Amino acid sequence: xxxxxxxxxxxxxxxxxxxxxxxxxxxxxxxxxxxxxxxxxxxxxxxxxxxxxxxxxxxxxxxxxxxxxxxxxxxxxxxxxxxxxxxxxxxxxxxxxxxxxxxxxxxxxxxxxxxxxxxxxxxxxxxxxxxxxxxxxxxxxxxxxxxxxxxxxxxxxxxxxxxxxxxxxxxxxxxxxxxxxxxxxxxxxxxxxxxxxxxxxxxxxxxxxxxxxxxxxxxxxxxxxxxxxxxxxxxxxxxxxxxxxxxxxxxxxxxxxxxxxxxxxxxxxxxxxxxxxxxxxxxxxxxxxxxxxxxxxxxxxxxxxxxxxxxxxx
Amino acid sequence: xxxxxxxxxxxxxxxxxxxxxxxxxxxxxxxxxxxxxxxxxxxxxxxxxxxxxxxxxxxxxxxxxxxxxxxxxxxxxxxxxxxxxxxxxxxxxxxxxxxxxxxxxxxxxxxxxxxxxxxxxxxxxxxxxxxxxxxxxxxxxxxxxxxxxxxxxxxxxxxxxxxxxxxxxxxxxxxxxxxxxxxxxxxxxxxxxxxxxxxxxxxxxxxxxxxxxxxxxxxxxxxxxxxxxxxxxxxxxxxxxxxxxxxxxxxxxxxxxxxxxxxxxxxxxxxxxxxxxxxxxxxxxxxxxxxxxxxxxxxxxxxxxxxxxxxxxx
Amino acid sequence: xxxxxxxxxxxxxxxxxxxxxxxxxxxxxxxxxxxxxxxxxxxxxxxxxxxxxxxxxxxxxxxxxxxxxxxxxxxxxxxxxxxxxxxxxxxxxxxxxxxxxxxxxxxxxxxxxxxxxxxxxxxxxxxxxxxxxxxxxxxxxxxxxxxxxxxxxxxxxxxxxxxxxxxxxxxxxxxxxxxxxxxxxxxxxxxxxxxxxxxxxxxxxxxxxxxxxxxxxxxxxxxxxxxxxxxxxxxxxxxxxxxxxxxxxxxxxxxxxxxxxxxxxxxxxxxxxxxxxxxxxxxxxxxxxxxxxxxxxxxxxxxxxxxxxxxxxx
Numbered sequence: 001x002x003x004x005x006x007x008x009x010x011x012x013x014x015x016x017x018x019x020x021x022x023x024x025x026x027x028x029x030x031x032x033x034x035x036x037x038x039x040x041x042x043x044x045x046x047x048x049x050x051x052x053x054x055x056x057x058x059x060x061x062x063x064x065x066x067x068x069x070x071x072x073x074x075x076x077x078x079x080x081x082x083x084x085x086x087x088x089x090x091x092x093x094x095x096x097x098x099x100x101x102x103x104x105x106x107x108x109x110x111x112x113x114x115x116x117x118x119x120x121x122x123x124x125x126x127x128x129x130x131x132x133x134x135x136x137x138x139x140x141x142x143x144x145x146x147x148x149x150x151x152x153x154x155x156x157x158x159x160x161x162x163x164x165x166x167x168x169x170x171x172x173x174x175x176x177x178x179x180x181x182x183x184x185x186x187x188x189x190x191x192x193x194x195x196x197x198x199x200x201x202x203x204x205x206x207x208x209x210x211x212x213x214x215x216x217x218x219x220x221x222x223x224x225x226x227x228x229x230x231x232x233x234x235x236x237x238x239x240x241x242x243x244x245x246x247x248x249x250x251x252x253x254x255x256x257x258x259x260x261x262x263x264x265x266x267x268x269x270x271x272x273x274x275x276x277x278x279x280x281x282x283x284x285x286x287x288x289x290x291x292x293x294x295x296x297x298x299x300x301x302x303x304x305x306x307x308x309x310x311x312x313x314x
Numbered sequence: 315x316x317x318x319x320x321x322x323x324x325x326x327x328x329x330x331x332x333x334x335x336x337x338x339x340x341x342x343x344x345x346x347x348x349x350x351x352x353x354x355x356x357x358x359x360x361x362x363x364x365x366x367x368x369x370x371x372x373x374x375x376x377x378x379x380x381x382x383x384x385x386x387x388x389x390x391x392x393x394x395x396x397x398x399x400x401x402x403x404x405x406x407x408x409x410x411x412x413x414x415x416x417x418x419x420x421x422x423x424x425x426x427x428x429x430x431x432x433x434x435x436x437x438x439x440x441x442x443x444x445x446x447x448x449x450x451x452x453x454x455x456x457x458x459x460x461x462x463x464x465x466x467x468x469x470x471x472x473x474x475x476x477x478x479x480x481x482x483x484x485x486x487x488x489x490x491x492x493x494x495x496x497x498x499x500x501x502x503x504x505x506x507x508x509x510x511x512x513x514x515x516x517x518x519x520x521x522x523x524x525x526x527x528x529x530x531x532x533x534x535x536x537x538x539x540x541x542x543x544x545x546x547x548x549x550x551x552x553x554x555x556x557x558x559x560x561x562x563x564x565x566x567x568x569x570x571x572x573x574x575x576x577x578x579x580x581x582x583x584x585x586x587x588x589x590x591x592x593x594x595x596x597x598x599x600x601x602x603x604x605x606x607x608x609x610x611x612x613x614x615x616x617x618x619x620x621x622x623x624x625x626x627x628x
Numbered sequence: 629x630x631x632x633x634x635x636x637x638x639x640x641x642x643x644x645x646x647x648x649x650x651x652x653x654x655x656x657x658x659x660x661x662x663x664x665x666x667x668x669x670x671x672x673x674x675x676x677x678x679x680x681x682x683x684x685x686x687x688x689x690x691x692x693x694x695x696x697x698x699x700x701x702x703x704x705x706x707x708x709x710x711x712x713x714x715x716x717x718x719x720x721x722x723x724x725x726x727x728x729x730x731x732x733x734x735x736x737x738x739x740x741x742x743x744x745x746x747x748x749x750x751x752x753x754x755x756x757x758x759x760x761x762x763x764x765x766x767x768x769x770x771x772x773x774x775x776x777x778x779x780x781x782x783x784x785x786x787x788x789x790x791x792x793x794x795x796x797x798x799x800x801x802x803x804x805x806x807x808x809x810x811x812x813x814x815x816x817x818x819x820x821x822x823x824x825x826x827x828x829x830x831x832x833x834x835x836x837x838x839x840x841x842x843x844x845x846x847x848x849x850x851x852x853x854x855x856x857x858x859x860x861x862x863x864x865x866x867x868x869x870x871x872x873x874x875x876x877x878x879x880x881x882x883x884x885x886x887x888x889x890x891x892x893x894x895x896x897x898x899x900x901x902x903x904x905x906x907x908x909x910x911x912x913x914x915x916x917x918x919x920x921x922x923x924x925x926x927x928x929x930x931x932x933x934x935x936x937x938x939x940x941x942x
Contacts, residue, residue, distance in 0.1 A: 342664060345664065357701075360700075360701060360702050360703050361701065361702065362696065362698075362701075362702040362703070362719070362724065362727075362728075363727060365694075365696065365701060365702075366668065366694050366696065366728060366731045366732070367731055369692075369694045370666060370692075370694070370731045370732070373664075373666060373692040374664075383700075383701065386700070491714045491715070587719065587723055587727065588703065588718045588719030588723065588724075589719070589720075589723065590713040590714065590718070591706070591711060591712075591713050591720050591722075592710070592711065592712040592713060593712060593713055593714050597710060607723065608723070608726045608727055608730065609730075611723075611727040611730065612727070612730035612731070615730070615731060
C-alpha cells in the first residue's frame, strides 16, 4: 500500500479488516512504532471526528502530530499545472506537497467536493496532486468523492455486530437541508462490494450514485422494500449525481423512523455523523438500543490507526 | 469528583488547595500519570491563558492534548432536546459529547455567556448537556456563569501571599468598554465562601451579582470604604445581572488607582487577565510591586493540573 | 545568545552554521534535550513552512509545542506604553509576554509588516515588546523587517551546495502581484555579509533595500549582468522601501527564466517559498535539476532546531 486514497489501494480488504480488529482489541499494542515519526493533517474543510480520531490514533502509535487548516493557518494552494499564479493562489501543490513531505512521515488531507462541477470533483485534483508530488504516503481524510477511513470504520462496526456470515446491509438515502457530497456513500459502496455482505442501496429516483460505484449492486427505489430483512441500515444523505450537486426534493418521507426499522431483521442503525436529528433520522431510532453510531464513530480511531500502522511498518 | 463544573463538585476545598500547593511546588511529580491519556479541549470562544495553561498542565502529567475550535475547525452544535435540525446546527451535543468521549479521557469546554437572555445563560445548557451526554469527566474552562479553574488559581495565589490566617479579600467591580459576563466574579464568590477569608464585594448600584452567589457576603457600594484594610484587591468588570448584560454607566471613577490602594493593608492587586490598562486599573497599580497578576496567571497551570490529576488518579 | 531576533544576536555565525550542519546530519542526536520543555508559537499571520518545521524541530528535541493564532484563537494585543485601552485591543503585550513566559520555555512569534508606515514597521514594535516583557528567549518567526530563521536555512543550503570557497550569491528581485515585505531580503543580506560569499543584489530602480542592510554590498540594476557567473540565484519579491510598501511596476521582464540562468555558473536556484510560479520564476527553472527550493525549505527544520538547541543547552 503506497497511499490510502481508495479501497483500490488495499491489496486484501479481509486482511486489513483482520488487522483492524486487532487494533480495536488492543490499541496500545504498537505504542512505540511511531516514535520520532510525524503525522501531518491538512484540512481544507471542517472536521470533528476525523481531526480528533486521527490525532488519537497517532498518539496510540507514539507519533507526533501537526495539524494545518489550509486557508486560515496557511493560504490557498494552486493545483493546475502551468498556471500563471498572479491571482488568488499563493503556492502550488507541487511545492506544498514536496515541502511538507520533508517535515512529516505520513500526510492526511481533507478536501471536500465543491459540488459545482462534477468533472472537477470526480477528477480529485487536490488529492491526486498531493499523491503525485508528495514523497510520503497520503491518507484520504475525505476527498471530493471518497471517504475510505469512514468505510473501513463501518466495516469494523459491521464485523463487530453481524449475527450471520453474510448480513444484508442497506445503504439508504435520507433527506437533508443542505447539498452534501456523495463521498461517504461512494466509498461505502466500493468497500461493501469487497466485503462479505449483501449490499442494497435505496434512494429516490434521481439520486442514483455514479455507476462506477453501483455496478453489480441492487439499487431499489422503494425504501421500505429495501429495508425488509436488513441486518444493518446505514443512513446518509447525498445530493444528486445526475443533476450534479442539486437537492431534487426535500423528501421528508425518507426520514428513518421506527416504523421503517420495524420491517428489518432487528437491524443495527448506522450513520457516519454528524447527523441532523429528526431530519435524517428520528430521535426514536438514533436513541434506540439498535443504534451503533457512537461505536461506529469510535471505530474511526481504529481505521486510521490500522492504516498508519501499515505505513509505519513498511 | 465526577466533573469539574463548579465548586460544588469539590468535596473538600481545603484538601484540593493543599494538593494544588503540592503541584505548584513540584509540577513534575506525576510526569507519567497521564501516559496514553488524552485531554480534549473544546473552545466555543477565544482563549489565551486557558488554552496554553491547560496544554502545559497536560504535558506536565504526560498527557496528549487535542484542541478543537468548535465553529471554525468544526461546526455549530445543537443543544435542544427533540430539535428538528433543519437549520444552522449540524450536530447535536448528544452525539458530539458521546463521540468525543470515545477519543479522549478528560474533556475541557469553554463556552461564554451570550448576555442576551439571563435564563438561557444561567441554565448553562452547553456545559450541562456535555456533562449529561459525555462519558468522561468534563472540566469547565469558563462557562456562561462560572470559571472555577480561575478561582482555584486565585485561591492558590491568596494562599501563597497571605500574611494572616484570615485575610480580607475585596472583589471590586471596575469599568470596561464592553459588556462582560459575570462568570469570573460568580465563581470567585462561591470559592471564597468556602475558603478561610473575609470576603467583601464592592460594586456600583445596579451591578449586584446574582443573589445565589452573594448570599452571606458583605456587598458594599462605597468602593473606598470596602478597600479599607484589604489584604487583597481583586478587580474585575462584569455587566449588570439585574439589567441583564447591560453596561449601566462608564463609571471611570471605579478604576483602581494608587490612591485607592493607599487605604488598603498594603494589599496585593489581583486580576484574572486579560486586563484593559488604564480603564480597569491604572498602570501605576498593575506595574507596582504589589501586583501579583502574572503569578496568578501562572497558577492557572497549577489549578487545571490539580484537577486533571484528580481525574487521572481515579 | 539571549534571543534570536536578528543575526546580531549570534556571536559567531560560522560556529552556528557548523552546529546547523551537525543537526542536518543527525537530527535526533539531542532527542531528549527538550524533555519537559515547551515551545510556544504565536502567529499574527499565516504560515505553512514555519508552523510545521518549528513543530517538527521541537519534536526532534523532545519538546512539547503549543501554537496560538493570536486574533482568532485569542484577541488583539496592545503594544503602546501607557495606552488607555478602551478600544479594540483586549490585552497588553506586557501581560501576554510575561504570562506566556510562565507557561513556555522558548517563545516564537510571527508578525508581518503592515506596509502602511515604514517607521512603524522598522521599529519592530511587536517583537521588541515581546523581547522586553518576556522572561524566556524570543525567536523571530518572521517579523516586520527580518526573517533570520529563513536566512540560516539559506546559509545551510549554500554550504551544502557550494562548489568553491567563496561562491557568488545573487539576490534578485522578481515580480509579484501583491505588495510583500522586505523581511526575507533584509535578513538574507545581513546574514550573507557575515558568511563567506560574494553577495550581489539586483533589483529595478526604486526597489533598493534599506541602506542599513545593503551597506558594503554591490547593488546592480542590470539583472542579467548581475547573474553572470553566479553560483547561486536567490529570487524574491519585495515592495519598495523608498516608496514604502508600493508596487512600482509589474516588471514581468524580471521573472527568472532559463535564458537568464544560462549566463550563470550553472547556478543553483533558491527561493524561500511560497512562490508564484510563472510570475516570480518560470516552471522551467523551478522544475529544473538546479532548483534546490525543496531542500532549502527542508532546512527550515535545521535552522530552528539549531536555535532551539542553543537555548535548551544554556
